[in-house]
Amino acid sequence: MTSPLQQKIKITGPSIVTANRTWDGAVIYRTGSKSWSDELAEAAIVRTADEARALLTEAVADDLNAIGPYIAPVEVAADGAVKPGNMREHIRLTGATIALPAQA
Amino acid sequence: MYAYDDIDRTLVNERVAEFRDQVKRRLSGELSEDEFKMLRLQNGVYLQLHAYMYRIAIPYGTLASNQLRRLAHVARRYDRGYGHFTTRQNIQFNWIKLAELPDAMADLAEVGIQSMQTSGNNMRNVTADQWAGVAPGEVEDPRIWAELLRQFTTLHPEFSFLPRKFKIAITASEHDRAAIKIHDIGLRLLKNEQGETGFEVLVGGGLGRSPFIAKTIKPFVHGHDILSYVEAILRVYNQYGRRDNIYKARIKILVHELGIEKFAAEVEEEWQQIREGVLKLDEGIVEDIRSRFFYPAYETQPAMPDELKQAAHDPKFEAWRKNSVFPHKQQGYAIAVVSLKPVGKPPGDATADQMDALADIADKYSFGEIRVGHEQNLALPHVKKRDLPAVWKALEAIGLAIPNVNLVSDIIACPGLDYCSLANARSIPIAQEITRRFANHDTANLIGRLHINISGCINACGHHHVGHIGILGVEKNNEEFYQITIGGRADEGAELGTLIGPAVPYAEVADVVEDIVEAYLALRARPEELFVDTVKRLGVEPFRERVYATR
Amino acid sequence: MPLVKGGHIIADEYVRVTDDAELPAQGAILVSETRFLAGPDALVGRAGGKLGVIWPNNRDVDDLVPYLDRLALVALVFPSFRDGRAYTQARLLRERYGYRGELRATGQVLRDQFVFMLRAGFDAFEVKKQADAEAFTETVKRYSVFYQPAGDGRISALHQRLQLRHSESAGL
The missing domain is CATH 3.90.480.20 (Sulfite Reductase Hemoprotein; domain 2)
Structure with missing residues (x-):
């Protein structure tokens, strides 16, 4: 398995680092204060490959709390609102696009 | 039903205790994710987009009512009130928390349900014809053998770290409901001229990136030799299967690269060394397993009450x-x-x-x-x-008297991008839209038997290659596109479907399926000719012409 | 890396000799398969002490068979804990070729593989983490029943059931 840090980092626009939380698997975002949040709005936004690498390095080092950190694209509106940059991230943030069979 | 005895119960309980310890070590940081990942996979625990997913085995597809109730309990207590049945006689829960998994596992163990080896590079749940033991004309109940194989493959000391996952399916009926030809090992139970039970053994089937239909490696292996024969196959695979490339690691690639004759010769040589050894089954052992299956006491009933x-x-x-x-x-x-x-x-x-x-x-x-x-x-x-x-x-x-078995709306679909971290595109909403298009029962009935299979990525969990109509989700420039094949089938006449034309965007998939079905209705020789037979007779071209003429 | 044998952490009596180094006159040595195959007869004939070979997991153990009765140690390799080829090699050495010397697991040897390794016929473990080595005795007690027969000679569930049944009917 190749570590995410060994892969070439290429970003084309504003990006964030996201992962899943170890104890329950929930979607989390790396913040600018060396921790994690389940709010995309609190994610640290990076705009260069170097910034992305630094944020990812720090995230990967937290193996205890987060699984599989990776860089994902986001869209940042003029007012600063952050939206996921692709369908997969949209689904991770807002849930399945279908109605779930039951809600316990 | 196979009734667990103390040995089975002890093993499952010991497994739960082991996993509890492993989870504890992961949550305390003693185990890294890299180390833990394989351990959780060997217990059926994946990480998907939103949460962990927990896959539980239903060996040979037989469940007792108390077991189903316990699954309902797990759905309510640890998940979000529902479960998803897969194409390999498993059930999956999509929202389970790692910290609570050992408790869920313990609850299931109490009724003889477990999740050992439902993922990871080991021998997966042994599947069988879902009508085993009740289907008319069956040679004999294949579940006895599936259970023998289940026990043999569970926590095997030599084959728990194979190059890749390994799936075995078994049938004892002429009509194959277990899709044995798309398994790593497919077993067709039959009797030899002396009336002794044995198996035609097929090897190297599988879907995914490089789909193959299994080939017969040996036309008859006696029942008492089946464990040693399977061990010989696994030993050859464990030593020589590729480990350098995950997409070339399944046994189908080894069989393909060596050729079936050479592969068979390797297996034969190994088997001759072990066939008279400890794995040879005697009648007592087989009978002991058979005696712990439940067979109902049927009453004399009229054929037409x-x-x-x-x-x-x-x-x-x-x-x-x-x-x-x-x-x-x-x-x-x-x-x-x-x-x-x-x-x-x-x-x-x-x-x-x-x-x-x-x-x-x-x-x-x-x-x-x-x-x-x-x-x-x-x-x-x-x-x-x-x-x-x-x-x-x-x-x-309870909303489950749905008269669409084997009809166009009886769709096989993987969870797709709504849940799965491997997916490139969504599967479920495509299935939902197609079922709405064919919601009219009379229309569906007029169309007749038609299997639509949908996968959200090339890993093919939705068996798209062998759907009469197969739909594969791909990603193109950040958009969901779908490749459509026709003419595939998963039964005894298993075949891979043929691509009908260029991939279409998400919004057009249901239209294309409707067009394909319309083309079929126009092209079929008579109402009894099934979709898949019309495709076989005419080939893909007339379908392509009609469907893509206006696109 | 701690070495576990007989349930205890022990000092390794073997000295690893690199391919170009001179052989020590006395003491147990462990050599690579390259060095071994370059001159096996001289090595197995060495008078100064026991001989062990590190055997890679991508080479058939058949090449080792002619020398087995003169080898005190075979060390098999787990380059990754996901790579299970050495389990097959271990069973073949023990069950097919009757090797009775020390069979050592080396490389990525972790706690959660101990039971499998033991059952495949390993009796010595070069364990990656100290904590895992210390937990050896406790870990191998995790399982008390086994479904299939393997190299450790323990009875499989299939045969255990028949014995139970037999003793029950004998008691009647």
């Missing part, structure tokens, strides 16, 4: 009966398939309430037994024909 004659006046009942009720080996009994494919809902899902209700129905009408099939439907395997109207009413009350 009055209750059924009267109910035939109700067209809704008749529509369901004609579509969902299948012949049983015992006169007066029937197999009632329970479709989990309601219009507009995710294929293969059942709520906890439905599971509980179905368990009650099974207790009342089917000797407490439920079956799980690879088409992601359930079945009540021993229903008295005179009880069919009552069963239908009971199913109707």
Whole structure:
């Protein structure tokens, strides 16, 4: 398995680092204060490959709390609102696009 | 049903204790994710987009009502009130927390359910014909052998770290309901001229990036040699299967690269060394396993009871009966398939309430037994024909009297991008839209048997290659596109489908499927000619012309 | 890396000799398969002490068979804990070729593989983490029943059941 840090980092626009939380698997975002949040709005936004690498390095080092950190694209509106940059991230943030069979 | 004894119970409990310790070590940081990942996978725990997913084995698709109730309990207590039945006789929960998993596992262990080796590079749940033991004309119940293989493959000290996952399926009927030709090992139970039980052994089938139909490696392996023969195959694979490239690591690639003759010769050489050894089964061992299967005490029942004659006046009942009720080996009994494919809902899902209700129905009408099939439907395997109207009413009350078994809306679909971290595109909404297009029962009936299989990525969990119509989600420039194949089939005449044309965007998939079905209705020689037979007769071209003429 | 044998952490009596180094006159040595195959007869004939070979997991153990009765140690390799080829090699050495010397697991040897390794016929473990080595005795007690027969000679569930049944009927 190749570590995410060994892969070439290429970003084309504003990006964030996201992962899943170890104890329950929930979607989390790396913040600018060396921790994690389940709010995309609190994610640290990076705009260069170097910034992305630094944020990812720090995230990967937290193996205890987060699984599989990776860089994902986001869209940042003029007012600063952050939206996921692709369908997969949209689904991770807002849930399945279908109605779930039951809600316990 | 196979009844666990102390040995089985002890093993499962020891497994739960081991996993509890492993989870504890992961949460305390003693185990890294890299180390833990393989351990959790060997217990059926994946990480998906939103949460962990927990996959539980239903060996050879046989479930007891108390087990189904316990699955309902797990759905409610640890998940979000529903479960998803897969194409390999497993059930998956999508929202489970790692910290709570050992408790869920312990709850299941109490009723003899476990999740060992439901993922990871080891021998997966051994699957079988879902109508095993009740299908008319079956050679003998293949579940005895599936159970012997289940035990043999569970926590095997040599084969728990194979190059890649390894799946075995077994059938004892002429019509293959277990899709043995798309498995790593497919076993077809038969009798030799002396009337002794054995197997035609097929090897190297599989879907995914490089699909292959399995080839026969040996036309007859005696039942008492089956474990040693499987061990010989696994030993050759464990030593020589590729480990340098995950996409070339399945046994199908080894068989393909060596050629079936050379591979068979390697296996034969190994087998000759071990066939008279400790794995040789004697009648006592086989009988011991057989004795712990439950067989109902059937009553003498009329072939055509009055209750059924009267109910035939109700067209809704008749529509369901004609579509969902299948012949049983015992006169007066029937197999009632329970479709989990309601219009507009995710294929293969059942709520906890439905599971509980179905368990009650099974207790009342089917000797407490439920079956799980690879088409992601359930079945009540021993229903008295005179009880069919009552069963239908009971199913109707929980939304599960859906008369679409084997019809165009009986779709196999993987979870796709709505849940799965490997997916490139969504599967479930595509399935939902297609079921809405074909919601009219009369139209669906007119079309006849037609299997649509949908996968959200090339890993092919939705078996798209072998769907009569196969739909594969791909990603193109950040958009969901779908490649469509026709003419595939998963049964004894297994074939891979052929691409019909360029991939189409998400919004057009249901239109294309409608066009394909319209083309079929125009092209079929007579109403009885199935879709897949028309494709076989005419090839893909006339379909391509009609479907893509206006695109 | 701690070495576990007989349930205890022990000092390794073997000295690893690199391919170009001179052989020590006395003491147990462990050599690579390259060095071994370059001159096996001289090595197995060495008078100064016991001989062990590190055997890679991508080479058939058949090449080792002619020398087995003169080898005191075979060390098999787990380059990754996901790579299970050495389990097959271990079973072949023990069960097919009757090797009775020390069979050592080396490389990525972690706690959660101990039971499998033991059952495949390993009796010595070069364990990656100290904590895992210390937990050895406790870990191998995790399982008390086994479904299939393997190299450790423990009875499989299939045969255990028949014995139980037999003793029950004998008691009647």
